Amino acid sequence: MSDQQGMMPAAGAEATYFGFLRSGIWNIQQCQTCNRWIFYPREYCPHCQSPELRWRAPTGLGTVYSMSRVFARDGKGPLVLLVDLDEGVRIMGGAAEDNNEGLTIGARVSARLDNSGEESRILFVPMRGAQHEA
Numbered sequence: 728m729s730d731q732q733g734m735m736p737a738a739g740a741e742a743t744y745f746g747f748l749r750s751g752i753w754n755i756q757q758c759q760t761c762n763r764w765i766f767y768p769r770e771y772c773p774h775c776q777s778p779e780l781r782w783r784a785p786t787g788l789g790t791v792y793s794m795s796r797v798f799a800r801d802g803k804g805p806l807v808l809l810v811d812l813d814e815g816v817r818i819m820g821g822a823a824e825d826n827n828e829g830l831t832i833g834a835r836v837s838a839r840l841d842n843s844g845e846e847s848r849i850l851f852v853p854m855r856g857a858q859h860e861a
């Protein structure tokens with residue numbers, strides 16, 4: 728195995744994942760053998776080693792596990808969240824700058840795909856009691 732991390736283009740499942748994101752689709756993998764959801768993208772299920780993985784859209788609903796602010800020189804940096812999706816996987820994402828009131832550890836959030844920048848990213852917004860369906 729060669730050690731060329733960082734310079735290699737994404738391959739396999741990872742490339743598929745980012746390809747979906749760039750076309751506006753947020754899919755993660757679900758194992759067809761044991762039905763567990765998988766993230767980060769892989770070639771084989773980490774639970775049962777099955778290669779039978781399919782791409783599906785998660786609900787995007789989850790609970791904030793941790794949050795931290797990445798401090799920039801001006802003292803204002805983006806919030807980075809780790810969120811436990813209802814599907815049972817933990818993913819990293821950002822917070823929507825215009826809608827992060829009430830965002831705390833343990834808060835219920837919903838995800839949206841943000842393709843406004845150079846890189847696709849997942850943003851989480853707090854769910855509110857009376858929020859109506861999009």
Ligand SMILES: [Zn+2]
Nearest residue numbers: 758761772775
């Ligand atoms: Zn499996």
